[in-house]
Amino acid sequence: MPALLASLPILVVLLAMALLHWRAALAGLAGLAVAGMVLAGAGGLDAGLALGALLEGASGTAGILWIILPALVIYELQARVGALGRIRAALAGISDARAVQALLIAWFFGLFMEGAAGFGTPVALAAPLLAGLGFAPVRAVALALLGHAGGVSFGAVGTPALAQLGMLDLPPPALAGWTMALHAVPLAALSLAVMRLAHDGPLGQRQVGLALLAALCFLVPATALAWLTGPELPTLGGALIGGAVFTLIVRQGGREGAAGWHLADLMPYLLILVLILATRLIEPVRVTLSGPWLGWNRGPYSGGIAPLFHPGTLLALGLVTSAVATGRTAALGPASLAALRRLLPVALALLVMLTLARLMLHGGLIETAAEAAAQAGAFWPLLAPFVGALGTFVSGSATASNILFTEFQAATARALGLPLMQMTAIQGVGAAIGNAIAPHNIIAGTATIGLVARDGEVLGRTLAPVVLYLLCAGGVLMLVLWILPGAG
Numbered sequence: 001m002p003a004l005l006a007s008l009p010i011l012v013v014l015l016a017m018a019l020l021h022w023r024a025a026l027a028g029l030a031g032l033a034v035a036g037m038v039l040a041g042a043g044g045l046d047a048g049l050a051l052g053a054l055l056e057g058a059s060g061t062a063g064i065l066w067i068i069l070p071a072l073v074i075y076e077l078q079a080r081v082g083a084l085g086r087i088r089a090a091l092a093g094i095s096d097a098r099a100v101q102a103l104l105i106a107w108f109f110g111l112f113m114e115g116a117a118g119f120g121t122p123v124a125l126a127a128p129l130l131a132g133l134g135f136a137p138v139r140a141v142a143l144a145l146l147g148h149a150g151g152v153s154f155g156a157v158g159t160p161a162l163a164q165l166g167m168l169d170l171p172p173p174a175l176a177g178w179t180m181a182l183h184a185v186p187l188a189a190l191s192l193a194v195m196r197l198a199h200d201g202p203l204g205q206r207q208v209g210l211a212l213l214a215a216l217c218f219l220v221p222a223t224a225l226a227w228l229t230g231p232e233l234p235t236l237g238g239a240l241i242g243g244a245v246f247t248l249i250v251r252q253g254g255r256e257g258a259a260g261w262h263l264a265d266l267m268p269y270l271l272i273l274v275l276i277l278a279t280r281l282i283e284p285v286r287v288t289l290s291g292p293w294l295g296w297n298r299g300p301y302s303g304g305i306a307p308l309f310h311p312g313t314l315l316a317l318g319l320v321t322s323a324v325a326t327g328r329t330a331a332l333g334p335a336s337l338a339a340l341r342r343l344l345p346v347a348l349a350l351l352v353m354l355t356l357a358r359l360m361l362h363g364g365l366i367e368t369a370a371e372a373a374a375q376a377g378a379f380w381p382l383l384a385p386f387v388g389a390l391g392t393f394v395s396g397s398a399t400a401s402n403i404l405f406t407e408f409q410a411a412t413a414r415a416l417g418l419p420l421m422q423m424t425a426i427q428g429v430g431a432a433i434g435n436a437i438a439p440h441n442i443i444a445g446t447a448t449i450g451l452v453a454r455d456g457e458v459l460g461r462t463l464a465p466v467v468l469y470l471l472c473a474g475g476v477l478m479l480v481l482w483i484l485p486g487a488g
Helices: 003-018 024-041 047-080 083-092 098-116 121-132 137-149 152-165 172-198 205-229 234-250 263-281 283-290 311-325 329-362 365-395 398-416 420-436 439-448 455-483
Strands: 294-298 301-305
Touching: 003 024, 003 329, 003 365, 003 398, 024 329, 024 365, 047 083, 047 098, 047 152, 047 263, 047 294, 047 301, 047 311, 047 329, 083 098, 083 121, 083 263, 098 121, 098 137, 098 152, 098 172, 098 205, 098 234, 098 263, 121 137, 121 439, 137 172, 137 420, 137 439, 137 455, 152 172, 152 234, 152 311, 152 398, 152 420, 172 205, 172 420, 172 455, 205 234, 205 263, 234 263, 263 283, 263 311, 311 329, 329 365, 329 398, 365 398, 365 420, 365 455, 398 420, 420 455, 439 455
Parallel strands: none
Antiparallel strands: 294 301
């Protein structure tokens, strides 16, 4: 089968979203139809393949939704009780220096909200606050987009990376650790880009120092959490711990910035941090909770979850416990209904995209397309992160990009004899930074502060840092593979 024909379903999805501006679910259905026709024309489609792909798609969707739902409920509850507003105001009050405020809001608060909820919440919350602090509207949106993008690999308590792990049999801590390792150098450059955007005039020694300090404060705990626990905590925990350290270093004496919020506002996130650390690091707890398994098997097709060990279960437990402890249970019902309303379109898009990915994998289309990509040879590691960014650019979601391209990256890695771990990780890196240029995210960000028809200006501010990030990440990967050819 020609490689172009094998790639046609993905091309249809990309073109439908990028040129026709179709929603992900509709574009995915179009791609699914094309995949079915391609396989039928080649004599490779039967009822068993179609049913198996659908069952695996539904199983994967259920597992991802059980993470997204409690994460969204926490976000909705926190918004209803005013916790998010108090946290934002407290951060803004730590210093009156605009450079520090930009890092606290666009960087740490953006990363924090990405790790806790994801799905557009960092930009929706950070952009209006930055505009309120005096940043020009276009600059405010660009800051919010760039500030959180480096943590999207582990957004919504690890959802994009967990989608990858649902497709490939890889050790979660190793995949998370390598993803953070490939993020490290470009993330430091991104912090400088955020500072350059926030600061009028050339960067001085103080501005460069603040930007690199912010990068380091996030990278150290995020990397440690990635290698120790896996994909659930690097962004959330890195932002919480790093933000606290950064605040202690830069806080101006006598300011009362933190007085407007209480421990109750942070309790859901702290409980989640403790629960995930306990279940990943305390061996008897880990073994006991990861033992029970709900799964199914139908020939070459299978799926399932460990319900007690699943991040969604821990999120739900942290949510309910914190609501009871802080007397906020009355907000649980309205928050849950609001989250369910947001979940329905996400559920359909996930089901369609996952089913398409599994159909292309089991039908052999991914392998054929990967053989063509392998013609890039030694330069493929440099190009691989651009594939992840492209998926996010058209879908607006790193999770969707990973669903579309993780198997493709894995098949290409096998064709070229490259280590699967690092090539999967670079897909997650590219998908993450692609958030800063995705039209969906730019439009959502400009809408929050009333910008009209200025999406191109925002893209003009974020495009160059994103391209630099991708080149840097690809370069780091090539260096790693040159130094450690058997890594992973």
